[in-house]
Amino acid sequence: MIKSMSTVHELLSKADNISLLDSQLILGSVLGCSRTWIIAHHNDVVCEKIQKNFLSKLKRRMGGEPIAYILGYREFWSQNFLVDRNTLIPRPETECMVEIALEQLPNTPTTVLDLGTGCGAIGITLATERGNWHIIANDISGSALKVAQRNAFNTKNIAFFRGNWCEAIRPGSINLIVCNPPYIERNDNHLNHLEYEPLSALVSPDRGLYDLRQVIKESRSLLVKDGLLILEHGYLQRDKVYQLLHNHGYINIEMFDDLSGKPRIALARFR
Ligand SMILES: C[S@@+](CC[C@H](N)C(=O)[O-])C[C@H]1O[C@@H](n2cnc3c(N)ncnc32)[C@H](O)[C@@H]1O
CATH class of the missing domain: 3.40.50.150 (Vaccinia Virus protein VP39)
Structure with missing residues (x-):
């Protein structure tokens, strides 16, 4: 369920059976921020639209979809390739x-x-x-x-x-x-x-x-x-x-x- 006011920390805690890294990457991609930013802003509040987008992508990941398809890229030889x-x-x-x-x-x-x-x-x-x-x-x-x-x-x-x-x-x-x-x-x-x-x-x-x-x-x-x-x-x-x-x-x-x-x-x- 979406609360109108959720923090970065609360959103990340909704992940189940996937790595913290993956959930941080997904949140980073919907916010357009780096992982470092996510780690440094645990108590920041996230708006409802971003929450919805994050939770739907999180659900896909928890259902087994590869992180690369959710993010839309995979790193290869230190370059990000769209996939x-x-x-x-x-x-x-x-x-x-x-x-x-x-x-x-x-x-x-x-x-x-x-x-x-x-x-x-x-x-x-x-x-x-x-x-x-x-x-x-x-x-x-x-x-x-x-x-x-x-x-x-x-x-x-x-x-x-x-x-x-x-x-x-x-x-x-x-x-x-x-x-x-x-x-x-x-x-x-x-x-x-x-x-x-x-x-x-x-x-x-x-x-x-x-x-x-x-x-x-x-x-x-x-x-x-x-x-x-x-x-x-x-x-x-x-x-x-x-x-x-x-x-x-x-x-x-x-x-x-x-x-x-x-x-x-x-x-x-x-x-
Ligand atoms: C294992 S993937 C490799 C993709 C990429 N080269 C890589 O290493 O990540 C095999 C690729 O061969 C392509 N392929 C399959 N049959 C082919 C054919 N007869 N002629 C040309 N490409 C083919 C597939 O569409 C797919 O993109």
């Missing part, structure tokens, strides 16, 4: 992919393809970190691309287009391909915790390997000689992905763990 229900929420493990990509090639003219860009987190981060690289980013979802384009409003060296993996890209034109494709099996229990995110960004047929296989197969013709492919995959797919890369003629295959020590990233060269 909505059409985009996957970028994950910290994907930052490892970015790190590996940046280690591979210097800041000299390089053409990079970000396949399945979602909200644009990988492609835009690479474009920001490497001003001399030219990034091309695609996605099959037009709605996700709209979000990515908004995130890139300040980024000159990236271009987006709608496409199905490697279709419509000039053969032999790409130095580096990065891709975090859908790789979860349809009946995987993890999906129960991911119900708010688009299934088309998460699920792939053939035990989660269909899209990985397509990207591995199709990327070959796009890469220049010695071009690189970096893939994110499920933590139980390491050996299968290695085998697929090997069977499709890639060399110098390296498999990397994410920050929690799970095998999640593959790097390979195509000659």
Whole structure:
């Protein structure tokens, strides 16, 4: 119930089963204030309109909706990326992919393809970190691309287009391909915790390997000689992905763990 006069402290105490951090972030977003401000103004009174807005967002969070969709953004590589229900929420493990990509090639003219860009987190981060690289980013979802384009409003060296993996890209034109494709099996229990995110960004047929296989197969013709492919995959797919890369003629295959020590990233060269 909404009291006409509630303080910041009273509102925050209505949160149940979610972290204090989340409720402070939600209140900060409806007030347009930082978390530090919230902490310093516990006894300030909040008007009825803000209370209503806060309580409705709090209810969504207590119902299990990810905080990123409620706030409308997620931090990735220290930049806030807009997200909505059409985009996957970028994950910290994907930052490892970015790190590996940046280690591979210097800041000299390089053409990079970000396949399945979602909200644009990988492609835009690479474009920001490497001003001399030219990034091309695609996605099959037009709605996700709209979000990515908004995130890139300040980024000159990236271009987006709608496409199905490697279709419509000039053969032999790409130095580096990065891709975090859908790789979860349809009946995987993890999906129960991911119900708010688009299934088309998460699920792939053939035990989660269909899209990985397509990207591995199709990327070959796009890469220049010695071009690189970096893939994110499920933590139980390491050996299968290695085998697929090997069977499709890639060399110098390296498999990397994410920050929690799970095998999640593959790097390979195509000659
Ligand atoms: C796991 S999400 C990754 C999103 C983003 N790159 C990230 O790492 O946060 C997979 C993305 O691939 C896109 N996708 C799925 N099938 C595709 C296809 N056939 N061609 C291009 N993109 C596709 C989805 O729409 C989704 O945005």
